Amino acid sequence: MEVKGSVISNSNITMLQSEDDELDLRRGPWTVDEDLALINYIANQGLKRTGKSCRLRWLNYLRPDVRRGNITLEEQLLILELHSRWGNRWSKIAQYLPGRTDNEIKNYWRTRVQKHAKQLKCDVNSKQFKDAMRYLWMPRLVERIQAAASTSVATATTTNNYGSPSVTTTVTTNNHPTYNHNNNFEGHTNMMLTPTIMNNNNNLYGSQVTQSHTPDNSSNGAAASSDSFGTQVSPVSDLTQDYYNVAVGSNNGNNNPNSDYYQQFGFDCITSPSGLFPQMDFNSMEPNTPWIQGDTSDNFWNVENMLLLQQLNDNM
DNA sequence: AAAAGAGTCAACCGCCGCCGT
DNA sequence: AACGGCGGCGGTTGACTCTTT
Numbered sequence: 607m608e609v610k611g612s613v614i615s616n617s618n619i620t621m622l623q624s625e626d627d628e629l630d631l632r633r634g635p636w637t638v639d640e641d642l643a644l645i646n647y648i649a650n651q652g653l654k655r656t657g658k659s660c661r662l663r664w665l666n667y668l669r670p671d672v673r674r675g676n677i678t679l680e681e682q683l684l685i686l687e688l689h690s691r692w693g694n695r696w697s698k699i700a701q702y703l704p705g706r707t708d709n710e711i712k713n714y715w716r717t718r719v720q721k722h723a724k725q726l727k728c729d730v731n732s733k734q735f736k737d738a739m740r741y742l743w744m745p746r747l748v749e750r751i752q753a754a755a756s757t758s759v760a761t762a763t764t765t766n767n768y769g770s771p772s773v774t775t776t777v778t779t780n781n782h783p784t785y786n787h788n789n790n791f792e793g794h795t796n797m798m799l800t801p802t803i804m805n806n807n808n809n810l811y812g813s814q815v816t817q818s819h820t821p822d823n824s825s826n827g828a829a830a831s832s833d834s835f836g837t838q839v840s841p842v843s844d845l846t847q848d849y850y851n852v853a854v855g856s857n858n859g860n861n862n863p864n865s866d867y868y869q870q871f872g873f874d875c876i877t878s879p880s881g882l883f884p885q886m887d888f889n890s891m892e893p894n895t896p897w898i899q900g901d902t903s904d905n906f907w908n909v910e911n912m913l914l915l916q917q918l919n920d921n922m
Numbered sequence: 923a924a925a926a927g928a929g930t931c932a933a934c935c936g937c938c939g940c941c942g943t
Numbered sequence: 944a945a946c947g948g949c950g951g952c953g954g955t956t957g958a959c960t961c962t963t964t
Contacts, residue, residue, distance in 0.1 A: 657949080657950090658934095658949085658950075659933080659934080661950075661951090662932090662933070662934085663932090663933085666931095666932070666933085667932075694952095694953065694954090695952090695953090696952075696953065697951075697952060697953085708951095708952075708953085709931080709932075709933085710931080710932095712953075712954085713930070713931055713932085716930095716954095716955095717929065717930060717931080721929085
């Protein structure tokens with residue numbers, strides 16, 4: 607129907623425009639015939655809706671390519687990653703999740719992520735929560751994505767001591783497109799996060815998680831840009847290395863002056879990453895709160911994480 | 923079984939910037 | 944330059960559903 611096309615073609619979203627092209631939708635000035643068709647449509651169908659409301663309904667619900675259903679683990683990871691980078695830029699984030707609307711992502715953030723922040727009794731925008739997200743939630747997501755992938759593909763394996771019992775994860779290529787470090791994020795409408803799971807050494811999560819850029823409140827902060835939330839970020843194209851640089855073995859010979867900060871994140875040898883979670887009130891939390899039980903799709907804060915966080919807190 | 927509480931999500935609201943006049 | 948209309952965006956609301964008690 608012409609109305610549908612007109613709604614889309616007014617959008618300046620590149621992705622939608624490319625879809626217009628694929629659908630052979632017209633652009634440019636309206637013809638008399640098109641005007642008449644629109645007039646007839648409105649006359650016959652006569653919606654008592656504003657154009658704004660119609661547009662919203664189309665974009666969020668009726669659009670044929672809109673994806674419905676649960677947010678996948680990969681999508682969750684991507685949302686966390688992109689939100690840490692851009693903040694509440696929902697429409698921008700949505701451009702990297704094909705078929706997902708900004709509204710859906712926004713709802714996910716508010717209902718799931720903010721819920722966890724609330725349970726941790728900290729602000730969702732606080733550094734403490736962001737760190738917890740980055741160093742616990744996201745790694746666990748990666749772990750679960752990899753665990754799921756390992757059921758269908760099998761090549762080399764590595765032992766994961768992140769939690770107990772250990773989880774065997776698999777390093778391999780899969781059907782997802784490989785992220786090229788030379789690629790620019792912009793315009794990557796079909797980017798999948800899978801490559802983020804892997805580092806250059808083909809190591810997945812081992813017992814020790816290090817980070818290659820300096821933490822925000824580190825006393826010897828490395829040069830890095832800051833986003834609007836004060837979080838240091840690396841160049842976008844280097845996205846994959848920042849959060850999941852995994853070292854197997856002590857310090858792995860790297861020269862990162864901050865490696866001690868993160869290297870002993872495993873359960874068997876926890877040190878004090880001073881300043882990491884100084885204000886979280888884990889001790890006051892109910893030990894049996896629903897969100898640390900079971901194995902729901904967004905339950906990454908399991909009992910092991912809670913124990914780890916409590917130990918971290920105790921060592922402050 | 924029913925009520926209360928929690929969670930989810932579509933839709934609305936208001937602001938802002940762009941564009942045409 | 945000023946103004947008005949419109950689309951895009953993020954924040955918020957409220958209805959509906961699900962879960963718990």
